[in-house]
Amino acid sequence: MGHREDLLEGAKRCLLEKGFVRTTARDIVKASGTNLASIGYHYGSKDELLAQAYVALVEGVSDDFDAPEQAPSRTEPGSLERFQEVWSNIIATMQGPDSMWRLSMEIVVMGDQLPAVRDHLAKAQREGARGILPMFMGGEESDVSDEEVDTLGMLYMTLMTGLIAQWMFDPETAPRADQLTEGLRRLMNAATRSS
Template sequence: MGHREDLLEGAKRCLLEKGYARTTARDIVAASGANLASIGYHYGSKDALMRKAFIASCEEWGASVSEVPGADEAVTAGAEPLERFAAFWDKVLQRLATEREFIAAQVEVLGLLPRDEALREAIGEALPEGGEGLVALFEGVPDTEVDAESARVVGSFYQALLTGLMVQSLINPDVMPSGRDLATALRRVTAGEVLGQPKGDGA
């Protein structure tokens, strides 16, 4: 790898080990083996490099969710939609349970967004593609087969659910829902049976 790639890999390591805001340019240099001047040459600034590292880490994490073993028996073309939904969220939840440094970095960045316009804009540009990728993952199709409306509506739903689960996993990891719990909740909400009975049938 060249210095540009080395710096990006070093910044991604620092993101996990030190967090977004606490990482310094010298930390990245130490982690990458590159020199201090190369940060400005290749990325313009340390902050620009950290933004790139954060987005790259998110993309890599999302792409690797499908590689988690287990629950694959339900992820077939013939499975019921809620079975597929439950199976894929079980894969995501496995990752949340074992990659707390990554999740902590995600939640840290959420708190920085109101005060960091450049970071907010960078993530905002990547957000639609992230929603598209989640829809493609859950449907088992290439990204190119996901239409814009599905990415906007369903992708936003998946992103909201994922963000909430990340936060919950840091606050109280011992009471996380399972994929089946999430599927059951979705079924009950859409059926009007949140309280265990059809809406309007109560006394």
């Protein structure tokens, strides 16, 4: 691995241990075995490095959102069963003591103190909406239209942000996947009756 990759791995470890605000450039250098000049050379700034490290962490955890390939049966894309399955998998990533989702809440709460990180991640959020759609609806990320990203993708991202906040605030009262699914079922029934 080169310095660029070492820095990224070191930054990911620091984020999980200390979060955005408490991680210093020296922490990253120590965790990566590199030097301070490498941060500026490869990433421009510590904040840009931390933002890219966060995106890499999210991408790594998002592999757990979809059902495992070796599962005996897959649920139908777009179905309530798929909705429940994917949310169940997402919730499982929030339950560990080292859940990286607390970093998301740190950005929400302290975003004005982390403008470079916030700006980078605001751009990445749109791609997150594009990436989450195939998990629920099937298909390939490359086939997701901008209109789908701006509507259904943003709905899922809004649900995700709220769910993360609830799990970080109080895991004991945070919703389970079956509760979210039943809520969606009731919403769909109400919308059908009123139309």
